[in-house]
Amino acid sequence: MFNIMVTASDNAWEEGAYTWDRTRILEYTEEPIRGRLHTLSNTALEELASLPTLFMYEQDTQGTPRVGRIKRIQQRGSEFRVIFEFDETVPPLTREKIVSLKRQLQLANFEFSRTHWAVKEGDLYAILKEDGHIRVAMPIHLPEPITPPTPAVDVTPAKVFWFMAGTKQSSMRWRAFSNAVSVSMS
Numbered sequence: 001m002f003n004i005m006v007t008a009s010d011n012a013w014e015e016g017a018y019t020w021d022r023t024r025i026l027e028y029t030e031e032p033i034r035g036r037l038h039t040l041s042n043t044a045l046e047e048l049a050s051l052p053t054l055f056m057y058e059q060d061t062q063g064t065p066r067v068g069r070i071k072r073i074q075q076r077g078s079e080f081r082v083i084f085e086f087d088e089t090v091p092p093l094t095r096e097k098i099v100s101l102k103r104q105l106q107l108a109n110f111e112f113s114r115t116h117w118a119v120k121e122g123d124l125y126a127i128l129k130e131d132g133h134i135r136v137a138m139p140i141h142l143p144e145p146i147t148p149p150t151p152a153v154d155v156t157p158a159k160v161f162w163f164m165a166g167t168k169q170s171s172m173r174w175r176a177f178s179n180a181v182s183v184s185m186s
Helices: 031-037 042-050 095-100 109-113 124-131 168-180
Strands: 002-007 017-021 052-057 066-076 079-086 116-120 153-156
Antiparallel strands (some): 017 079, 066 079
16 A cells, blocks of 8 residues: 655645645545544554655646655644655656556546545555666665654644633633743733
8 A cells, every 4th residue: 555645735745744634634545445544543643654655746736746655643633744754766756657657556637636645555666666667666775773763653632722701710720821831911
């Protein structure tokens, strides 16, 4: 399996991180895969993070499609921040190359016009190797540094603060909150 991430933001993949809304994740993903991953649980996110990824752009968007991997997924509420890196052993792709591989990559026509994160069945590296785009079937991995690894998934529950104006209790809560975060009251 492999991820396909498509954005309409010019050169967005050059940033090394991208934030997804939950509603855009697993669009254009076949039901057996979606059924297994749709909860976006820690286990599902770890599986998504383990897959090679094709980072591409919607039509008429500036940027160079690349292949890489997800280093980390941070969840906050319904948003998922993906931190990633490119596989430097795979040359950058062109839009024309991706269109020519549309069938092998299982891309529907509308996927070129919709920001989304899909998961496809198959071997991304084998598809690119068979096409002659790369010479090796799998990425070349350099030895990992001897520092403790960062977890691939970081789920932070959303925090909501609610204050009712005009009550003594809400004024006390606001003071305690503002002191904790150094907010001045005016």
